[in-house]
Amino acid sequence: VSFTFGCPAKDIVANLARRGSRVVVTVTSAAEAVLAAEAGADALCVQGAEAGGHRGTFDNPARPDDMGLLPLLRTVIATVDTPLIAAGGLSHGNDIAAVLVAGARAAQLGTIFLACPESGAHKLHKEALTDPAYPGTAVTRAFTGRPARGLVNRFVLDHSEAAPAAYPHVRHVTRDIIRAAAQAGDTAAMFLLAGQAHRFAREQPAAQLVRSLAEQARAALNQAIHRWPTG
Amino acid sequence: VSFTFGCPAKDIVANLARRGSRVVVTVTSAAEAVLAAEAGADALCVQGAEAGGHRGTFDNPARPDDMGLLPLLRTVIATVDTPLIAAGGLSHGNDIAAVLVAGARAAQLGTIFLACPESGAHKLHKEALTDPAYPGTAVTRAFTGRPARGLVNRFVLDHSEAAPAAYPHVRHVTRDIIRAAAQAGDTAAMFLLAGQAHRFAREQPAAQLVRSLAEQARAALNQAIHRWPTG
Numbered sequence: 077v078s079f080t081f082g083c084p085a086k087d088i089v090a091n092l093a094r095r096g097s098r099v100v101v102t103v104t105s106a107a108e109a110v111l112a113a114e115a116g117a118d119a120l121c122v123q124g125a126e127a128g129g130h131r132g133t134f135d136n137p138a139r140p141d142d143m144g145l146l147p148l149l150r151t152v153i154a155t156v157d158t159p160l161i162a163a164g165g166l167s168h169g170n171d172i173a174a175v176l177v178a179g180a181r182a183a184q185l186g187t188i189f190l191a192c193p194e195s196g197a198h199k200l201h202k203e204a205l206t207d208p209a210y211p212g213t214a215v216t217r218a219f220t221g222r223p224a225r226g227l228v229n230r231f232v233l234d235h236s237e238a239a240p241a242a243y244p245h246v247r248h249v250t251r252d253i254i255r256a257a258a259q260a261g262d263t264a265a266m267f268l269l270a271g272q273a274h275r276f277a278r279e280q281p282a283a284q285l286v287r288s289l290a291e292q293a294r295a296a297l298n299q300a301i302h303r304w305p306t307g
Numbered sequence: 308v309s310f311t312f313g314c315p316a317k318d319i320v321a322n323l324a325r326r327g328s329r330v331v332v333t334v335t336s337a338a339e340a341v342l343a344a345e346a347g348a349d350a351l352c353v354q355g356a357e358a359g360g361h362r363g364t365f366d367n368p369a370r371p372d373d374m375g376l377l378p379l380l381r382t383v384i385a386t387v388d389t390p391l392i393a394a395g396g397l398s399h400g401n402d403i404a405a406v407l408v409a410g411a412r413a414a415q416l417g418t419i420f421l422a423c424p425e426s427g428a429h430k431l432h433k434e435a436l437t438d439p440a441y442p443g444t445a446v447t448r449a450f451t452g453r454p455a456r457g458l459v460n461r462f463v464l465d466h467s468e469a470a471p472a473a474y475p476h477v478r479h480v481t482r483d484i485i486r487a488a489a490q491a492g493d494t495a496a497m498f499l500l501a502g503q504a505h506r507f508a509r510e511q512p513a514a515q516l517v518r519s520l521a522e523q524a525r526a527a528l529n530q531a532i533h534r535w536p537t538g
Contacts (some may be wrong), residue, residue, distance in 0.1 A: 125356075126375040141443065144357040144375035146405060147396035147503040154507070165378035174377060174409035177531045178401050212372065272378040276385070294535070300408045301532045304525070 078102070078121065080132040081222070089116040102132030102163075104148070105141050106155040113156040120158050121184055124148050126165025128187040128271030130224040131215065137241040140215060140223040146178055153179045167273035169292020173300075176293075185289070187271035192282040198258050204268050205277040213274065219254065219267045221246030227274065230264035231257075309333070309352065311363040312453070320347040333363030333394075335379070336372050337386040344387040351389050352415055355379050357396025359418040359502030361455040362446065368472040371446060371454040377409055384410045398504035400523020404531075407524075416520070418502035423513045429489050435499050436508040444505065450485065450498045452477030458505065461495035462488075 077092050080102040084092075089099050093116070101112035102121040111134070112120050123132050124145025131140045143151070145164045152160060162175035163184040172183040189195060191202045204210050210227040217223055218235035221243035226232065239246060250267075257265035308323050311333040315323075320330050324347070332343035333352040342365070343351050354363050355376025362371045374382070376395045383391060393406035394415040403414040420426055422433045435441050441458040448454055448470035449463055457463065470477060481498075488496035 124375060125373070126378050142356070142373065142445075143503050144355060144377075144396050146376060146402050147357050147398065150399055150402060150504055151506065165375050167378065168381055170409050171377050171381060173531070173535075174405040176535065177408050177527050178405035179527075214373075272374050273381055275382065296408050296410075297528075297531055297535060300404070300528055304404075304407065304528060 080121075080130070081136075082134045083108070083111045083115050083117075086115050093118075100161065103152065104131055104133050105143070106151045108132075108134050109152045109156045109158070113158045117158060119161055119181070120152065120156070121161045121163055122149055122152050122180070124162070124164030125215070126225075126272040127163055128190075128213070128225050128274065129269045130220070130222050133223065136222055136243055142215075145175065149175065149178050149180060165272040167271075167276040169289045169294070170296040171273075172289060173293040173296040177297075177300075187269075187274050188277050189282055189285065190270070190274075191277040191279045192285060193279065194282045198266070200258065200261060200263050201266060201268050202277070202279070204263050204266075205270055205274045207263075210263075210268065210270075211275075213270050213272055217241060217243075217246065219247065219250055220244060224269060225271060227268040227270045229266065229268060231266075311352075311361070312367075313365045314339070314342045314346050314348075317346050324349075331392065334383065335362055335364050336374070337382045339363075339365050340383045340387045340389070344389045348389060350392055350412070351383065351387070352392045352394055353380055353383050353411070355393070355395030356446070357456075357503040358394055359421075359444070359456050359505065360500045361451070361453050364454065367453055367474055373446075376406065380406065380409050380411060396503040398502075398507040400520045400525070401527040402504075403520060404524040404527040408528075408531075418500075418505050419508050420513055420516065421501070421505075422508040422510045423516060424510065425513045429497070431489065431492060431494050432497060432499050433508070433510070435494050435497075436501055436505045438494075441494075441499065441501075442506075444501050444503055448472060448474075448477065450478065450481050451475060455500060456502060458499040458501045460497065460499060462497075 077097045078100040098118040100119045101117040103109045125142045159181040161182045162180035167188045190197045214228045215223045215225045216232045216236040217239035254267045308328045309331040329349040331350045332348040334340045356373045390412040392413045393411035398419045421428045445459045446454045446456045447467040449466035452474035
């Protein structure tokens with residue numbers, strides 16, 4: 077069972093453990109990692125600022141931290157002993173190998189799977205990931221009231237500054253607009269969640285993607301050990 | 308010879324090469340990497356948004372990109388063939404090993420050396436790197452008119468929003484204020500450049516730091532290859 081947007085109480089984690097579940101909590105800072113470790117989480121998903129979709133921050137009104145995955149991993153490793161899953165901006169097996177070497181025990185990839193046929197993302201959302209008209213991403217509260225990273229479209233540019241830290245209230249306000257935009261095929265007002273490596277998302281079966289990620293990761297480790305022999 | 312804040316013209320790079328110099332250009336995006344590769348740079352310093360100090364962006368008025376080091380490396384690798392030096396938020400040998408595995412040929416570390424006795428940083432700047440009163444960093448134009456990452460102090464909070472993209476003009480305006488603050492021992496108005504992994508900077512001789520980074524990097528590769536054997 078995996079949590080985000082906060083940390084479950086100790087007794088909830090213990091209850092899940094008694095029923096045979098492993099509990100993962102998403103964290104975006106060392107302070108959140110301490111809370112999750114104290115609650116008894118089996119592993120932490122360490123979400124770097126590169127990640128697409130909502131930031132998993134516990135405290136929504138706070139300004140979301142912009143710490144990148146590598147320094148965030150380093151900070152969390154220095155703070156807790158819990159096994160870590162690295163997430164945010166990863167799109168290639170070399171990236172997976174990199175975060176394992178950095179100290180994570182696993183890697184979690186999202187955006188790169190968005191264009192797979194198995195993904196339920198809107199066709200226009202899938203296409204926008206590699207559209208040169210959408211070269212960049214930003215973190216915005218404009219769609220839901222919680223910081224989320226997505227492609228920079230007109231909606232993000234027009235409404236980010238005014239968007240309050242009110243989740244899920246803002247989501248209720250924007251839902252119909254976003255739906256209407258999708259029906260009209262207007263990507264400028266759609267909610268185009270995407271991490272920073274979105275341009276590498278390709279339409280291919282998820283199983284095939286997983287296989288090539290694993291092969292790339294092995295090859296990257298192999299190449300590194302040959303190039304820099306550790307003796 | 309290493310450049311930042313822009314790319315030298317092709318004939319300048321060729322001139323340096325004729326005189327036996329290797330030329331490095333700092334880049335913060337794939338577009339800048341293309342320009343630098345076309346100019347004939349021998350290597351590119353790929354500066355992730357995690358980096359302390361000034362962003363090396365070619366176009367100062369543009370909003371600086373916030374791409375983290377791993378997705379930026381991936382994007383630049385997919386764009387040019389030039390060897391890459393990875394920079395930004397690296398503070399441990401494991402981070403160095405990670406960026407080598409990700410595809411860089413070398414790593415560049417700055418902030419972690421700031422607290423070394425060989426560093427010319429102000430004593431209060433060195434101390435602030437690990438001061439719990441300064442837990443976070445931000446990118447600001449408040450000190451010089453160019454985006455630079457430093458510890459979030461009162462000066463950053465008060466002046467970031469109004470600071471124009473005017474470099475070095477803003478630097479001339481703030482220089483005396485910053486100097487006076489340093490003389491008064493007032494870190495709230497000092498220019499406390501720092502990357503996102505600043506909290507790991509420790510006072511130790513630079514040579515000793517380099518040795519332990521190298522040992523950590525080798526150990527990290529070794530551990531990864533044992534934990535995930537590549538066969």
